[in-house]
Amino acid sequence: DQQVKQNSPSLSVQEGRISILNCDYTNSMFDYFLWYKKYPAEGPTFLISISSIKDKNEDGRFTVFLNKSAKHLSLHIVPSQPGDSAVYFCAATTFTGTASKLTFGTGTRLQVTL
């Protein structure tokens, strides 16, 4: 049962344009969401996160939007750069009072073209 889903396995965007990566989740207990960027044969790198008490969080070119009623979040990258080409994973977790386990989506491969 895939609790976190990224329905687009790949996305191609022109340099300078906006990249929008989507993520849906089914577990209503999730209350903290993260986006990671991953290159082949490397560990994921944290990008940005959002708590369920917010609907938007911005950090430089990266903005994450959360729609709790739709159980949907999205990552916006603007402007997109060739160096952004990678696989992006969204992840979700629940604060339990102990360290939180992450549940990952299947990833979206972003290619930024010149």
Next chain:
Amino acid sequence: GAVVSQHPSWVICKSGTSVKIECRSLDFQATTMFWYRQFPKQSLMLMATSNEGSKATYEQGVEKDKFLINHASLTLSTLTVTSAHPEDSSFYICSAEGFVGTEAFFGQGTRLTVV
């Protein structure tokens, strides 16, 4: 940011042998570390939660006798794949948290190939 070092980055071993992977938090103390596994073109799947000084908690379907986890100190967790078989070939990644609820920092990953 915080750094998590994972070693080795890749390893090839013969079927039936054991392989140990180390995960170290270099500049913070990690009471909890996590071990993930990724198959090609698939998501990272949590294998187990490693708690310093106590037994690891394994996810459903993960064989604890095959994937031995030791978290002997606040900066080191090890994953040993015992009696490895070709189907154990995968990409293994560890992560660590310094504080509850902060983003997890990941190691570089280990590509294990069992021949």
